[in-house]
Amino acid sequence: xxxxxxxxxxxxxxxxxxxxxxxxxxxxxxxxxxxxxxxxxxxxxxxxxxxxxxxxxxxxxxxxxxxxxxxxxxxxxxxxxxxxxxxxxxxxxxxxxxxxxxxxxxxxx
Amino acid sequence: xxxxxxxxxxxxxxxxxxxxxxxxxxxxxxxxxxxxxxxxxxxxxxxxxxxxxxxxxxxxxxxxxxxxxxxxxxxxxxxxxxxxxxxxxxxxxxxxxxxxxxxxxxxxx
DNA sequence: TTTATTCATTGCAATATTACGATTAAGTAT
DNA sequence: ATACTTAATCGTAATATTGCAATGAATAAA
Numbered sequence: 001x002x003x004x005x006x007x008x009x010x011x012x013x014x015x016x017x018x019x020x021x022x023x024x025x026x027x028x029x030x031x032x033x034x035x036x037x038x039x040x041x042x043x044x045x046x047x048x049x050x051x052x053x054x055x056x057x058x059x060x061x062x063x064x065x066x067x068x069x070x071x072x073x074x075x076x077x078x079x080x081x082x083x084x085x086x087x088x089x090x091x092x093x094x095x096x097x098x099x100x101x102x103x104x105x106x107x108x109x
Numbered sequence: 110x111x112x113x114x115x116x117x118x119x120x121x122x123x124x125x126x127x128x129x130x131x132x133x134x135x136x137x138x139x140x141x142x143x144x145x146x147x148x149x150x151x152x153x154x155x156x157x158x159x160x161x162x163x164x165x166x167x168x169x170x171x172x173x174x175x176x177x178x179x180x181x182x183x184x185x186x187x188x189x190x191x192x193x194x195x196x197x198x199x200x201x202x203x204x205x206x207x208x209x210x211x212x213x214x215x216x217x218x
Numbered sequence: 219t220t221t222a223t224t225c226a227t228t229g230c231a232a233t234a235t236t237a238c239g240a241t242t243a244a245g246t247a248t
Numbered sequence: 249a250t251a252c253t254t255a256a257t258c259g260t261a262a263t264a265t266t267g268c269a270a271t272g273a274a275t276a277a278a
Binding site for chain 1: 122130141159205
Binding site for chain 4: 001002004025052054055059060074076077078
């Protein structure tokens with residue numbers, strides 16, 4: 001099918017999965033790391049930075065923007081992207097809660 | 110294509126993407142949360158707990174096992190699953206480093 | 219006004235993912 | 249041995265993802 005049966009899961013589970021999914025491609029990881037590293041708007045050079053074709057990068061940026069993790073503002077002919085810090089923080093809280101579940105000492109298997 | 114060009118990214122970026130990808134489906138999120146919640150080996154009842162068919166659950170478990178996040182041990186006719194705490198901790202370190210990148214005050218866009 | 223430049227969108231091919239019925243494998247019980 | 253239980257695997261259909269060439273839209277430069 002290729003189609004997740006989201007209706008049988010909680011909103012939280014679906015949200016975690018959506019965030020994780022967008023991190024599930026190295027190009028998007030790389031884009032985000034670059035945006036963090038230069039800590040400013042990046043106008044265009046993402047295509048040079050990462051080795052993928054321009055439409056491919058554009059598509060990855062669209063997905064990141066769709067989830068609200070980055071913002072883009074038009075600046076003449078180019079577009080400036082940067083991390084949406086508020087939404088990043090919100091996402092982080094959700095993911096941390098999932099990752100920080102801790103197993104008590106009880107070893108079983 | 111549907112095929113990520115992993116060779117143009119760092120090992121770290123690929124590793125983050127691999128972990129994130131496995132969390133990118135609510136069924137696997139749900140399985141992991143359940144394993145954490147009951148904090149013991151789960152023998153079988155995941156199929157009842159989650160509403161998917163047995164082969165589907167088995168396939169998701171396989172992916173989680175393949176990444177080392179869970180272990181399964183045969184117990185008679187059934188199989189007991191639980192979190193692999195060591196590997197979970199390792200994964201957590203990698204993901205936290207990615208999520209905790211912090212944007213300094215510089216607001217741009 | 220033409221010509222670049224920059225980025226989004228469209229369309230498409232290749233591959234991956236998700237889900238499940240049917241089957242198999244392996245252990246248990248009768 | 250036979251029947252039952254549990255879980256993995258196989259095969260397959262439906263859908264999603266990835267990547268890029270071609271094209272389009274919008275601004276800037278000549």
